[in-house]
Amino acid sequence: MAQGLSVVIVEDDERFRGAFASVVAGAPDMALVGTAADLPQGLQLLRERRPDVVLVDLGLPSGSGIELIRFAHEHLPETDVMVVTVFGDEPHVMASLEAGATGYLLKDSCAEDLTDQIRTLHAGGSPISPVIARQLLVRLGPLPQPSPSGEALLSPQERQVLTYSAKGFNFEEIARMMGVSRHTVMTYVKRSYRKLQVHSKTEAIYEARKLGLVRD
Template identity: 55%
Template sequence: MKLRVLIVDDDPAVREPFAAAVEASDDMQVIGLAATLAEGRHLLHNARPDVMLVDLGLPDGDGSELIKEAQRALPDCEAMVVTVFGDEAHVLAAIEAGATGYLLKDATPAEIVDQLRVLKAGGSPINAVIARQMLRRSAAWAQAERSSQESADGNAADDAGLLSPREREVLQLCAKGYSYEEIAPLLNVSRHTVTSFVKRIYRKLQVHSRTEAVYEARRMGLLRD
């Protein structure tokens, strides 16, 4: 089945080339174009896309609000931000809202299509500049976590019930290096179900990547080595 794509951007000079590139591919189709947050919400609920390309700076609100709504109403829908905003505040807000990809608008339409395939395969496309910012933040976060390790260990018993048995099982397989496509048949579920488990794990552990999730789960005693 073709990947069903919703594009939400108020600039037609950006929106239309992205749409044309998606339609030109063999494995994707555009199921909606929106120029406002309100239009995006309408199409989210009525067209039910597999993935959204979302700009953050919309005329009637922040694109992160649409991403949050998708998480609640359509958890299998992936959201990839394509925006001019590369500062940490916007990046973190989008990721916390549930975005699984973050690109800047200097990406070409062809590159966007390629990154949609990466997203579909279980990856998290991210602009190199943004990735460097997040790595720096993660390093600072890890240092702070190490400094509080002793006190955190005292709460290990309370953390034991944080993840459900199936979420632990998914995370254990992620820690062993299995891809989402490989995990799905092992657990007899769809890839989208695996993705939903991973999103819930990220929210519960308050992390933004597989590496951070595995690190945090091991620190809390939720994973076996």
């Protein structure tokens, strides 16, 4: 049986995977119990090893690391998830946190303090790269007032759907709350995507927030 804090690494870049593995394996209070190079391998490792901590990249072959984060959050509540990625934009950050990640580091952070970050995460902290922390602080600041052009861009129903989506409700729940069919909700969603020139819910919420059309 492995001794110490058990860690799984899910990273497709061999160079980063090797560097992270070396750091973790060299820590006297940690045990590297597996590494994976893609999403299916990562999910299998989580099921088999049930680690204390998983380090996961977002851009993985055969799927997104966000799927792995969501799986861990739903099925392995005792496993702490830390994203280690090159993606520092708000949509990726928010999607990861909403899926259940409690740490978010950029790969340009110093590798030598990775073990300290893992310990902090497992102790109940939330290690976050400074540039990501700044984004979150800005996001939590005063909301922009809707501009006349922004108000006219989306209909009240389209804004309402995005507002509910931002709060975490699924389309079935939104349909019940609005008293309409799921088909009608999907019509509002498609229209808002087209008007905002986006292709996903996360992007739509991000753009709507910038315009002051969605309030958490």
